[in-house]
Amino acid sequence: xxxxxxxxxxxxxxxxxxxxxxxxxxxxxxxxxxxxxxxxxxxxxxxxxxxxxxxxxxxxxxxxxxxxxxxxxxxxxxxxxxxxxxxxxxxxxxxxxxxxxxxxxxxxxxxxxxxxxxxxxxxxxxxxxxxxxxxxxxxxxxxxxxxxxxxxxxxxxxxxxxxxxxxxxxxxxxxxxxxxxxxxxxxxxxxxxxxxxxxxxxxxxxxxxxxxxxxxxxxxxxxxxxxxxxxxxxxxxxxxxxxxxxxxxxxxxxxxx
Numbered sequence: 001x002x003x004x005x006x007x008x009x010x011x012x013x014x015x016x017x018x019x020x021x022x023x024x025x026x027x028x029x030x031x032x033x034x035x036x037x038x039x040x041x042x043x044x045x046x047x048x049x050x051x052x053x054x055x056x057x058x059x060x061x062x063x064x065x066x067x068x069x070x071x072x073x074x075x076x077x078x079x080x081x082x083x084x085x086x087x088x089x090x091x092x093x094x095x096x097x098x099x100x101x102x103x104x105x106x107x108x109x110x111x112x113x114x115x116x117x118x119x120x121x122x123x124x125x126x127x128x129x130x131x132x133x134x135x136x137x138x139x140x141x142x143x144x145x146x147x148x149x150x151x152x153x154x155x156x157x158x159x160x161x162x163x164x165x166x167x168x169x170x171x172x173x174x175x176x177x178x179x180x181x182x183x184x185x186x187x188x189x190x191x192x193x194x195x196x197x198x199x200x201x202x203x204x205x206x207x208x209x210x211x212x213x214x215x216x217x218x219x220x221x222x223x224x225x226x227x228x229x230x231x232x233x234x235x236x237x238x239x240x241x242x243x244x245x246x247x248x249x250x251x252x253x254x255x256x257x
Contacts, residue, residue: 001042001043001157001158001160001256001257002042002254002255002256002257003040003041003042003162003187003254003255003256003257004040004041004042004060004252004253004254004255005038005039005040005189005221005223005249005250005251005252005253005255006036006039006040006041006050006052006056006059006060006251006252007035007036007037007038007039007050007052007056007251008035008036008038008223008224008225008248008249008250008251008253009035009036009037009038009224009225009226009227009251010035010037010038010075010193010202010224010225010226010227011037011073011074011075011226012226012227013034013035013036013037013052013227014027014033014034014035014225014226014227015027015028015034015227016227019227021227021228022231023227023228023229023231024227026231027227032250033232034251035225035227035250035251036050036052036055036056036251037050037051037052037075037076038050038075038076038191038223038224039052039053039056039079040164040189040223041056041060041062041064042157042162043135043157043158044062044063044064044065044066045064045065045066045067045068045135045155046064046066046067046068046083047067047068047069047070047153047164048068048069048070048076048077048166049067049069049076049077049078049079049080049082049083050075050076050078050079051074051075051078051079052079053079053080053082053083054079054082056079057082057085059252063086064083064086064089065086065088065089065090066089066090066091066092066132067080067083067089067090067091067092067101068092068093068137068153069091069092069093069097069098069100069101070093070097070150070151070152070153070164070166070167071093071096071097071144071147071149071150071151071166071167072093072096072097072100072101072147072149073144073147073150073167076166076167077097077100077101077104078104080101080104080105081104081105081108081109084109084114084117086117087116087117087118088117088118088119089117089118089119089120090119090120090121090122091119091120091121091122092122092124092132093123093124094123094124094125094126094139094149094151095123095149096147096148096149097149098121098122098123101121102121105119124139125139126139126140126141126151127139127140127141127177134157134158135155135156135157136155136156137153137154137155137156138153138154138181139151139152139153140152140153140154140175140177140178140181140182141178142165142166142167142168142169142171142172142175142178143168143169143171143172143200144166144167144168144169144200144201144202145169145200145201150166150167150168151166152164152165152166152168152178152182153166154181154182154185160186160187160257161184161185161186161187162185162186162187162189162257163181163182163185163187163188163189163215163217164189165182165188165189165190165191165203165211166191167191167193167201167202167224168191168202168203169197169198169199169200169201169202169203170197170199170203170204170207171199171200172203172211173207173210173211173214179214179215182215182217183214183215183216184215184216184217185215185217185218186217186218186219186257187217187218187219187220187221187255187257188212188215188217188219188220188221188246189220189221189223190203190208190211190212190215190220190221190222190223191203191208191222191223191224192204192205192208192222192223192224192225192229192235192248193224193225193226193229194226194228194229195228195229195230202224205229205230205235205238208222209238209239209242209244212244212246213242213244217246218245218257219245219246219255219257220244220245220246220247221246221247221248221249221253221255222235222239222246222247222248222249223248223249225248225249232248232250235248236248
């Protein structure tokens with residue numbers, strides 16, 4: 001089974017407008033160093049419709065049937081109306097994510113299920129395994145202030161276990177339930193937003209690596225990288241020196257699991 005990290009960046013993308021930091025300056029001259037906002041795709045399933053979704057879908061050129069939303073921040077949900085190209089769609093999130101998606105569809109497309117389309121919305125609980133036609137998934141809560149509800153997912157698809165942290169503060173390292181749900185994953189997609197962790201908001205490099213070690217996935221891909229983080233080369237070196245089997249994502253990083 002193949003997965004693709006459509007966007008590897010955080011809320012501002014890289015380069016960030018009006019920023020002349022090292023990462024932004026380099027990305028303006030080297031397309032390989034650009035980062036669009038985070039989104040993930042596998043098996044006709046999209047995780048987080050980012051503001052760059054039109055670009056992502058144009059390059060991906062594959063059908064989406066299911067959408068999972070980790071939380072209702074701009075960089076993880078603002079591209080939702082771009083899904084208008086699909087007539088049948090099932091949307092899954094906690095109640096806040098579902099209601100935000102509905103409002104975006106109503107505002108920009110004229111209805112939660114736009115004319116000529118059948119869009120279904122499913123509020124899902126935290127900390128319960130849910131069976132969904134060939135897939136089983138677990139929705140765990142994360143601390144990501146100031147938003148009230150944020151979470152990550154663990155998917156069991158075709159006998160493969162895929163964990164996605166979503167946005168999370170370093171408090172996840174003390175969340176035994178979330179760690180146990182992710183333990184032994186075939187693939188972990190972990191956020192690595194900043195150089196240093198921001199309590200109750202985002203992981204730093206050290207904390208992201210520590211999470212990867214605790215989860216013990218066969219392979220870890222670090223994503224949601226801020227323009228203010230270390231350069232891609234330095235991040236790769238830190239991951240390698242820590243002994244983690246995996247990589248730092250670029251846009252359109254394909255992973256086979």
